[in-house]
Amino acid sequence: MTTVVKMTPMLQQYLEIKGQFEDAILFYRMGDFYEMFFDDAITAAKVLGITLTSRSSKDDENRIPMCGVPFHSASGYLAKLIAAGHRVAICEQTEDPAAAKGIVKREVVRVLSPGVVTDSQVLDDRSNNYICALARPAKAPVYGLSFVDVSTGQCLVGEVEDPSSDGSLVLDQLTRLAPAEILLDEAETETLADLKRAITAMLPGVCFTERHSRCFSPHAATELLHEHFNVVTLDGFGCGALTSGIAAAAVIIEYVGETQKAAINHIEKLTPLDLSSYLQIDDASRRNLELTQTIIGGKREGSLLSVLDQTCTPMGARLLKHNLLFPLQELESIISRLNAVDFLYQHRDIREQLRALLSRIYDIERLNSRIMLGTCNGRDLLALRDSVVSLPDCVALLNRCAGEKFTAIAAAFDPLVDIRALLESAIHPEAPVSLREGNLIREGFNAELDELIRIQRDGRQLILSLEAKEREQSGVPKLKIGFNKVFGYYIEVSRVNLDKVPDHYIRKQTLVNAERFITPELKEFEGKVLGAEERRLELEYHLFCALRSDLAAMSERILATARALAEIDFLCSLAETARNHAYHRPLIDESDVIHIREGRHPVIERGMPTGRFVPNDILLDQEGQEVLIITGPNMAGKSTILRQTALIVLMAQMGSFVPADYARIGIVDRIFTRVGAMDDLRRGQSTFMVEMSETANILNNATSRSLVILDEIGRGTSTYDGLSIAWAVAEELAGKDDKGVKTLFATHYHELIDLALTQERVKNYSVAVREWNDSIIFLHKLIEGGTNKSYGIQVAGLAGVPAHVIQRAEEILKNIEQSEFDREGDPYIARTSKPKRGRRKTHPNQLPLFQPSPDQVREFIQRLSVDDLTPRQAMEALYTLKGLCSLKESN
Numbered sequence: 001m002t003t004v005v006k007m008t009p010m011l012q013q014y015l016e017i018k019g020q021f022e023d024a025i026l027f028y029r030m031g032d033f034y035e036m037f038f039d040d041a042i043t044a045a046k047v048l049g050i051t052l053t054s055r056s057s058k059d060d061e062n063r064i065p066m067c068g069v070p071f072h073s074a075s076g077y078l079a080k081l082i083a084a085g086h087r088v089a090i091c092e093q094t095e096d097p098a099a100a101k102g103i104v105k106r107e108v109v110r111v112l113s114p115g116v117v118t119d120s121q122v123l124d125d126r127s128n129n130y131i132c133a134l135a136r137p138a139k140a141p142v143y144g145l146s147f148v149d150v151s152t153g154q155c156l157v158g159e160v161e162d163p164s165s166d167g168s169l170v171l172d173q174l175t176r177l178a179p180a181e182i183l184l185d186e187a188e189t190e191t192l193a194d195l196k197r198a199i200t201a202m203l204p205g206v207c208f209t210e211r212h213s214r215c216f217s218p219h220a221a222t223e224l225l226h227e228h229f230n231v232v233t234l235d236g237f238g239c240g241a242l243t244s245g246i247a248a249a250a251v252i253i254e255y256v257g258e259t260q261k262a263a264i265n266h267i268e269k270l271t272p273l274d275l276s277s278y279l280q281i282d283d284a285s286r287r288n289l290e291l292t293q294t295i296i297g298g299k300r301e302g303s304l305l306s307v308l309d310q311t312c313t314p315m316g317a318r319l320l321k322h323n324l325l326f327p328l329q330e331l332e333s334i335i336s337r338l339n340a341v342d343f344l345y346q347h348r349d350i351r352e353q354l355r356a357l358l359s360r361i362y363d364i365e366r367l368n369s370r371i372m373l374g375t376c377n378g379r380d381l382l383a384l385r386d387s388v389v390s391l392p393d394c395v396a397l398l399n400r401c402a403g404e405k406f407t408a409i410a411a412a413f414d415p416l417v418d419i420r421a422l423l424e425s426a427i428h429p430e431a432p433v434s435l436r437e438g439n440l441i442r443e444g445f446n447a448e449l450d451e452l453i454r455i456q457r458d459g460r461q462l463i464l465s466l467e468a469k470e471r472e473q474s475g476v477p478k479l480k481i482g483f484n485k486v487f488g489y490y491i492e493v494s495r496v497n498l499d500k501v502p503d504h505y506i507r508k509q510t511l512v513n514a515e516r517f518i519t520p521e522l523k524e525f526e527g528k529v530l531g532a533e534e535r536r537l538e539l540e541y542h543l544f545c546a547l548r549s550d551l552a553a554m555s556e557r558i559l560a561t562a563r564a565l566a567e568i569d570f571l572c573s574l575a576e577t578a579r580n581h582a583y584h585r586p587l588i589d590e591s592d593v594i595h596i597r598e599g600r601h602p603v604i605e606r607g608m609p610t611g612r613f614v615p616n617d618i619l620l621d622q623e624g625q626e627v628l629i630i631t632g633p634n635m636a637g638k639s640t641i642l643r644q645t646a647l648i649v650l651m652a653q654m655g656s657f658v659p660a661d662y663a664r665i666g667i668v669d670r671i672f673t674r675v676g677a678m679d680d681l682r683r684g685q686s687t688f689m690v691e692m693s694e695t696a697n698i699l700n701n702a703t704s705r706s707l708v709i710l711d712e713i714g715r716g717t718s719t720y721d722g723l724s725i726a727w728a729v730a731e732e733l734a735g736k737d738d739k740g741v742k743t744l745f746a747t748h749y750h751e752l753i754d755l756a757l758t759q760e761r762v763k764n765y766s767v768a769v770r771e772w773n774d775s776i777i778f779l780h781k782l783i784e785g786g787t788n789k790s791y792g793i794q795v796a797g798l799a800g801v802p803a804h805v806i807q808r809a810e811e812i813l814k815n816i817e818q819s820e821f822d823r824e825g826d827p828y829i830a831r832t833s834k835p836k837r838g839r840r841k842t843h844p845n846q847l848p849l850f851q852p853s854p855d856q857v858r859e860f861i862q863r864l865s866v867d868d869l870t871p872r873q874a875m876e877a878l879y880t881l882k883g884l885c886s887l888k889e890s891n
């Protein structure tokens with residue numbers, strides 16, 4: 001870098017600092033601007049849409065790319081850069097430029113990255129913003145996972161044992177909380193490369209940050225966490241037995257401390273994430289069921305979350321989303337939640353009053369974090385003040401709620417009366433965003449400040465009287481006293497009156513129509529007033545910082561109340577949704593039964609006029625109803641029934657009422673779905689490959705307590721292969737663990753209906769349609785018994801496929817149905833010439849699909865008319881029998 005030598009001291013300083021933050025865009029403070037140089041400037045100008053200029057170095061040939069943003073509006077630009085996945089290092093002037101000898105000292109005061117932002121402009125207030133660390137200290141298949149939301153102080157710690165070669169289990173847990181940033185051990189760059197690729201495919205835009213291996217040492221981790229939480233053991237958090245999880249948590253705490261350069265005491269505890277205590281639901285299933293976003297477009301609207309979320313506060317919204325992603329498995333906890341929802345459902349008056357109060361409460365969880373990080377401003381404290389006003393009324397209502405859940409919430413709830421009094425007395429009701437402009441602190445809060453305010457206020461009066469006096473003494477009626485930043489206070493006299501100006505006036509400035517003067521008396525006055533103003537700004541700033549520290553010391557109470565409010569909001573929201581959409585309380589037990597009467601799909605029904613959605617019953621039990629094969633035409637509603645069953649189970653286990661007249665849900669340990677294949681290409685696998693790996697996952701991991709939803713497996717390959725796989729999979733699920741797995745299996749392979757003949761746990765159902773003229777009417781009703789009609793061609797017609805194509809398809813279908821083809825009579829050329837009649841033939845290389853039953857063999861023999869057989873036919877019959885028997889043996 002020959003140019004460096006020729007650079008100005010300022011640029012040298014810039015490069016020195018930049019060298020320490022190479023992976024970040026450096027916001028280099030120069031006066032009222034943050035400037036960026038070199039590649040940073042090129043990147044930022046593009047992302048921010050601002051002009052890229054250049055600055056000359058000493059050597060004019062080497063002009064340096066440069067761009068800048070004003071300091072006072074930096075947050076919007078920062079938000080844009082972070083949202084685009086960049087890291088930004090904020091470098092401030094750390095000494096007064098006026099006092100500086102030579103180049104002003106500068107230092108990076110914060111590094112912002114997608115995982116550590118707390119700015120409301122960047123964050124979605126209804127979702128958590130997690131930074132995650134993945135630790136594998138022993139390189140064992142146990143991954144330590146920790147998730148921290150710096151904006152709320154939540155810190156989750158868990159471990160996942162994942163012996164799979166592709167890390168699919170850890171991937172499921174990682175993507176569940178969709179972190180914005182992931183910290184990885186730099187020594188694992190290669191070993192985790194595949195996992196990293198898979199994460200990027202599922203969480204586009206996620207930012208990876210590599211940390212030194214030293215940070216991942218479990219021993220150092222424990223020490224760091226002991227120090228951070230000021231404890232001698234982590235047992236109190238229920239994390240004593242974790243090692244890699246602890247390492248992961250420590251990596252984040254260290255990183256956040258380092259980048260925020262502030263005490264991060266608002267991360268005040270570790271919350272163990274015992275993944276086995278929640279209903280497991282893998283990433284594919286979460287997507288397929290559209291829990292938090294739609295498959296197409298990734299929108300919240302149209303997801304289950306959008307229907308359930310009637311929360312009034314951002315804290316409640318985040319909790320609801322979290323609980324939706326982590327439905328429970330423990331009976332008592334589910335019932336406790338359901339009792340609370342039930343109470344609020346029954347007591348409309350309390351629910352409505354609580355919701356009205358909650359609507360007036362701001363995001364005090366995030367406000368608290370900003371207080372702790374020292375980034376809150378006057379407006380934030382006004383929001384806190386306005387929020388705490390409602391708390392005593394909340395307590396009164398809470399005391400009217402019966403049930404252990406409410407008792408627990410009330411115990412944690414603090415009405416924060418003292419904080420309200422403090423804020424009401426301290427914060428100026430019109431406090432601005434800036435901390436340096438004054439008007440932060442209310443009069444009456446601090447005696448010294450009051451005195452300065454009085455001087456300033458009196459000063460105005462003094463000016464008016466001084467002006468009047470000068471007018472009188474000089475005889476210039478339009479004489480004015482004014483102020484500007486260059487000369488301070490001055491007396492202005494218009495040109496026509498200049499002859500009346502007294503001798504002691506000292507001329508300072510000449511304008512076109514006037515002259516400006518000062519007097520010793522005016523200067524003395526100025527010293528007093530301006531000094532007061534400066535002192536006032538300084539004092540207000542210090543008082544504000546002190547107030548912020550006082551509040552930070554009370555953070556534990558604020559946070560406990562914020563979380564209690566979130567819980568109330570969550571419960572009220574479920575009760576409100578239940579009321580609005582006619583949901584009913586499910587019966588939860590530990591049986592092996594799922595029995596739903598008049599169940600509906602919570603999202604699809606919302607898109608239809610009331611009463612248009614056709615409810616359906618589902619019974620899954622171990623009394624011969626374990627695997628339901630659901631057949632029926634395209635568009636009949638098979639997928640809808642499958643999905644609504646999974647959603648109803650999930651809702652019940654999160655403690656929600658369900659869209660059904662009656663639901664008995666035996667607690668489920670995992671929900672598996674094999675539904676669509678929307679994201680196949682993103683994961684770099686073929687549709688069929690994804691389908692099969694999802695199927696393998698189900699067969700390897702489903703237990704008799706799981707619920708499996710299979711929507712047409714085997715579609716991605718040839719009919720015979722697909723049908724065989726579908727058949728074998730259904731058979732396996734019906735017989736797994738000698739118990740079977742509760743399975744809903746929608747299929748267009750009508751041959752699967754025959755499974756029920758041999759498998760006692762399999763039952764056939766179909767979705768009814770009514771034929772009408774040449775078309776069909778969808779009844780959307782699930783009825784007992786299978787169907788072998790697809791009406792695919794009619795549906796194609798309804799979908800607008802041209803009439804002549806439909807007609808041709810009908811011809812072909814007729815040919816196939818009449819078995820009018822053999823190897824010579826290809827149905828696809830049967831349009832003009834009538835095909836030869838022939839026996840339907842099995843492909844020479846394709847074995848007959850299914851095992852012959854003893855009945856079939858017997859029937860074959862009975863149908864043989866032995867006396868009528870030619871010797872050749874007899875031979876053939878013998879071969880057929882032999883073939884049937886050897887097939888049976890090989891099976």
Ligand SMILES: Nc1ncnc2c1ncn2[C@@H]1O[C@H](COP(=O)(O)OP(=O)(O)OP(=O)(O)O)[C@@H](O)[C@H]1O
Binds near residue numbers: 612
């Ligand atoms: N119970 C119902 N009541 C009213 N409308 C329904 C119902 N079930 C499904 N529908 C409507 O029918 C459409 C198709 O449903 P669905 O996708 O479940 O059919 P399908 O049988 O799985 O079709 P395919 O076999 O083609 O995948 C839905 O988008 C919805 O508009």
